[in-house]
Amino acid sequence: MIRLRIQVAHWPRRSLVLTDTPRPDCGNCEGLGGIEHPYGDHNGEYAGDExxxxxxxxxxRRWFLMPLPRRPRWLRHRDAGRDPWGPGGYSDEPPF
Structure with missing residues (x-):
């Protein structure tokens, strides 16, 4: 049985795709879609996962639905690096 969801794909262009999801009641992967196997190096230290x-x-298994529109170039560069409220979206100015 296919369990579908809508997802945003970023390659080669931003678009909406319909994709399959893991079975939530799977006894092997417990709904994660795979099994993680950590491994170590010759000293026994953690070296990564497979x-x-x-x-x-x-x-x-995915099906393309539609491309998402791109922002105009002049709009992308206009606000780059300028945040009037400072980092985090809050102003440190007093309200008066």
Missing amino acids: WEPCGCWNEN
């Missing part, structure tokens, strides 16, 4: 996809879903 991901084994579960058979309950196919992460490559």
Whole structure:
């Protein structure tokens, strides 16, 4: 059974895609879509993870729905780096 959801894809262009999701009641991956296998180096220290996809879903199964519009170039560069409220969206000016 396919469990579909809408997702935003960013390659090659921002677009909406319909994609499959892992089975939430899967006994192997517990709904995560795969099994993580951490491994260590020759000293026994953590060196990373390997991901084994579960058979309950196919992460490559997706259908293109529609491209998302791009912002005009003049609008993209106009507000870059200027935030009138400062970092975090708050002003440190008194209200009077």
